[in-house]
Amino acid sequence: MAGQSIRDVTFQLLRELGVTTVFGNPGSTEETFLKDFPADFTYIQTLQEASAVAAADGYAQATRKPALVNVHTSAGLCNGMSGILTAAMNRTPLIITAGNQTREMLLMEPWLTNVKPAHLPEPWAKWAYEPVRAEDVPAAFMRAYAMALQPPAGPVFLSIPLDDWDKPATGPAVVRTVASRIGPDPARIQEFADALSQAKNPALIYGGAIARGQGWKQAIALAEKLNADVWSAPACERPPMPETHPLYIGGLPFATGPLAEKLEGYDVAIVIGAPVFRYYPYVPGPYVPEGLRLLHITDDAAEAGRAPVGESLLCDAILALEELTSRVSARPANPGRKARIAHRMAPHPASHPVTEGEGISALELFQTLRQALPQETVLVEESPSNLGDLHTAWPVEHEDSFYTFASGSLGWGLPAAVGIALAERESGRNRPVLAIIGDGSFQYSIQALYTAARHKLPILFVVPCNGEYGILKSFALLEKTPGVPGLDIPGLDIAALGRGYGCTSLRVDTLEGVQAACADAIRREGPTVLEVPILPSIPPLI
Known part of the structure; x- marks a missing residue:
């Protein structure tokens, strides 16, 4: 370890974690981190931090691994906040870093200081921190990686004073592994399975977590065993199953009254991997129709807690699908299925041009x-x-x-x-x-x-x-x-x-x-x- 700097140890940690692509737009307080950039890392330059965060979001979703973003102190973090909001709601694991001014000057709050680095990205960063000592930087990256991956996955933020990187390290970083999935309570999942088996007309409401977990196969298996209608949750960001599958109906509207109307006729509905519910315009009405029992499975305790109706279970969406499929009773085809919606996931149907005449619709x-x-x-x-x-x-x-x-x-x-x-x-x-x-x-x-x-x-x-x-x-x-x-x-x-x-x-x-x-x-x-x-x-x- 003799002669190794905080930068050396941190980059080695990132290698071992497989995080070797950095999205960013370099700034003065980040140049000490980027100095002598390693040849085995890839730097993806964007021209503004909002682009850096969103590009990293797309990359992390498509590779199914965390991505690293480097923005410019408080100014760049502010530029990237819209992307951080979206990454949080997309459940995308991002490690977002920014430089800060030299530790010796922080008390005076010089130009470009991030005055409250742990507070600025709230509430959308799962965890935000500026290490108390330079020696804590590698361990802070390890914790950031763990926090970003653990459910619900999302963005985290680290602020690193620019003079930390060249300081001597006290030892190698400790590399840990973390679980990214949580399993169901056996009694609760059986209760949910029994409710679906005994229902006269159940409905499945699937969310984006199924796509994030590569769960189309499992989603189809449960739907086909129950022969149940499948809806996409309102404003779903990823399709939870093929939209051409015979059991797929379409997306639920993102307003209370119209959503409840779509669920008329079902006696049990289960939401898997989505909020209850994502709304936008206010259209009065009940959350669910009278007589409907709503069940909810999510890996996010806060999401379960804020649901206005329904009985919740904390669990990974794919594990829940597999457990339910093994426990529910097979059902015959339902002759009274809802009609398929032509506009599929969209919250509204296709429009008609308001201008008559030649042109492309x-x-x-x-x-x-x-x-x-x-x-x-x-x-x-x-x-x-x-x-x-x-x-x-x-x-x-x-x-x-x-x-x-x-x-x-x-x-x-x-x-x-x-x-x-x-x-x-x-x-x-x-x-x-x-x-x-x-x-x-x-x-x-x-x-x-x-x-x-x-x-x-x-x-x-x-x-x-x-x-x-x-x-x-x-x-x-x-x-x-x-x-x-x-x-x-x-x-x-x-x-x-x-x-x-x-x-x-x-x-x-x-x-x-x-x-x-x-x-x-x-x-x-x-x-x-x-x-x-x-x-x-x-x-x-x-």
């Missing part, structure tokens, strides 16, 4: 994209006003082929697609990535285009341009708030923005042009930005 655009691109294409979505059209045109049929954000905080999709494409390359799967980003959403983390271009990632960014915040106009109708300013965003040149960051960019206004652009993008090395004007529409919210 959102639905036509997405149907053309589905036909023009390979079946194994990975879809990343952030176009809120077009969700019904996209999910109508693009059923998710393959595991790990669809990603969106659980938080509703715009700016995640574009950089997340970069992280997912990096993971596709690293894993050798090399599936093409399609990112559908609205023209409004496109502006939030546009700097990630630079990273896509620099790494020559084969991403097709399709921007359906309606020149407005369509989803906000939908809310204006629901909330009866006419005359809200700022809902139109004319004058954007998406193709020019793409070219400015080094991407191949073009604007097309015909479906034939879309098909040709897709064919070129598949063959091209590097990213493509495709701007497509679409007819404006105001979708219903639910």
Whole structure:
């Protein structure tokens, strides 16, 4: 150990943990950490911290391992907070680090000091800490890794004064392993199994945790043994099973009254791997219909605690599916099944253009994209006003082929697609990535285009341009708030923005042009930005 610094010991710990990819945007207080950057580590440069966090989120989800993010002291942490919020709700294990000013100056709070580093990322970081001594830095990284992985997985934060890294280490870091799954209470899981077996008409409500745990096979097994309708939980960020499966109905709406209406006729419903429930617009009504017994399985005690109704069990979603399948009684086919919803996971149906005349509708655009691109294409979505059209045109049929954000905080999709494409390359799967980003959403983390271009990632960014915040106009109708300013965003040149960051960019206004652009993008090395004007529409919210 003679002569080893805190930096040496920490990088060795990260090697042993398999965390060797760093997403970041370097700042002055981080240069001591990044000095003599090891050749066996990979640094993914972004141009803004929001892009760094979201790209790491996509990468961590697609690789199923924690990712390391390095942001710039308090300023960079503030820039990245939207991404940290989304990573928390996505249940993505991230270790987010930032430098701080030299310890000798912290008392005076000089320029760029993170004054309260443990408080600034609250409440979205699971754990946040600035080590009391430089010698504690490696152990703090080990604890951060453990905290990020243990259920519920999520982002953690470490603040490291810039002069800590060159100080001498007192010994090697202690490497530990941690469990990332929790099993069910045997009596409670049997109680839930008995309720499902005895139900006259049970319903399964599946959440994103099933996809995160690679649990489609287990989700299908339970559904088929019970012959029960399967719903996606409201605003589900990952599809919990193939949307073309005969038992899959669609997504529940994210409002109390309409959700309860969808569950009419069931006597037992079980939510697995999702909150009870994720709501957005307030539409009065009961949480569940009268006579429905609601069961809830989650690995998050806080999520179970805040549920307004239902009986809860703490357990990993996949272990719960396996246990329930082994314990429930097989049921015959249900002749009174609910009708399948055409818009699948989306909270609202496909829209209809409000402008008559020539032009491309959102639905036509997405149907053309589905036909023009390979079946194994990975879809990343952030176009809120077009969700019904996209999910109508693009059923998710393959595991790990669809990603969106659980938080509703715009700016995640574009950089997340970069992280997912990096993971596709690293894993050798090399599936093409399609990112559908609205023209409004496109502006939030546009700097990630630079990273896509620099790494020559084969991403097709399709921007359906309606020149407005369509989803906000939908809310204006629901909330009866006419005359809200700022809902139109004319004058954007998406193709020019793409070219400015080094991407191949073009604007097309015909479906034939879309098909040709897709064919070129598949063959091209590097990213493509495709701007497509679409007819404006105001979708219903639910």
